[in-house]
Amino acid sequence: MSRETMEALTWHGDRDVRVEEVPKPEIVNPTDAVIEVTATAICGSDLHLYNDNVPSMREGDVLGHEPMGEVVEVGDEVESLEVGDRVVVPFTISCGECWFCERGLYSLCDNSNPNAEIARKMMGHSPAGLFGYSHMMGGYTGGQAEYLRVPYADVGPIKIESDLPDEQVLFLSDIFPTGYMAAENADIEESDTVAVWGCGPVGQFAIQSAQMLGAERVVAIDRISERLEMAREHGDAETIDYAEADVYDRLMELTGGRGPDSCIDAVGTDAHGVGLDGVTDPLKRDVKLQDDHPYVLREAIECCRKGGTLSVPGVYVGRANIPFGAAMNKALTIKTGQTHVQRYLDPLLEKIEDSEIDPSFVVTHEEPLDAGPEMYRTFNDKEDDCIKVILTP
Structure with a gap:
């Protein structure tokens, strides 16, 4: 694989997920960061995509909205993250500055969906952009991949500064x-x-x-x-x-x-x-x-x-x-409502660190990224006692 590409799970229609080489993400805006993904999960919401029940998906779209990893590049205006930081990335993409974000309603961000007009036609207003979840929700590349571009990097990711394993903190991203x-x-x-x-x-x-x-x-x-x-x-x-x-x-x-x-x-x-x-x-x-x-x-x-x-x-x-x-x-x-993830990151991380809950209890399968298509099928068909899948690039 060349330096310009990476492996990712891509959508190709009803029950058709593939492992493909796609362009590796780059900094687009000065508020972006790029992470190298160390763990990513298949969400029950991903099965709505898998079964072709969400409009505005396109062939080749990269899936996934429950990632974490290590920061490998930051834009010039990113202040809270540095290369080498270990972070969990929320599935909601939020600017932090609009009327809704200022009130903690992060999943309703006014600025993070570049395809807001598509959502407005269906819903009356557009919610926030989401990673890997249709062009109606922004057309953002998802996190079931080796790397991920993270917009508004000062607003979304939470740094994990303890030695808690990935499987204990990964689910701060969504579930x-x-x-x-x-x-x-x-x-x-x-x-x-x-x-x-x-x-x-x-x-x-x-x-x-x-x-x-x-x-x-x-x-x-x-x-x-x-x-x-x-x-x-x-x-x-x-x-x-x-x-x-x-x-x-x-x-x-x-x-x-x-x-x-x-x-x-x-x-x-x-x-x-x-x-x-x-x-x-x-x-x-x-x-x-x-x-x-x-x-x-x-x-x-x-x-x-x-x-x-x-x-x-x-x-x-x-x-x-x-x-x-x-x-x-x-x-x-x-x-x-979609979850205002950023509102909950600090208090729920504290609950994990204080051993009030160990979120890894839901994990039933841990597989490499290239097993993703098979794990989508297993999860969707509720086979092999499958409840939650973690994939590692």
């Missing part, structure tokens, strides 16, 4: 802050029962974060036995296998008929439904009547107690048919 913000958005009080749909990595961190924030009970809902076991073992959660039990009926039994105080949808657009909805949701998507599979969102709205809170960290991409009348008449509070 630990995402799970924590999901629990924070759930407005948890000490006597509360919290229901979490989805026991993938974000769901696991939402479960543990709900415990940190004082929930009395956490009920985890999934159909994959190893995920439910992880929720019980590491999150002290009660569990419901939705393939074996009616979720609404079981939650009513557990809460004396009132329903959970807070519900967290940690699944998003690719939810697997049962019964009639499990059949009709894919059909509605196929004929363009909706863009998502909102089965979990519907169920959470129906299950949440009156006056409760629904928190949605799961990624949705467009239109979804949901019972909004139930949400309104039950006076539900609904909080959503």
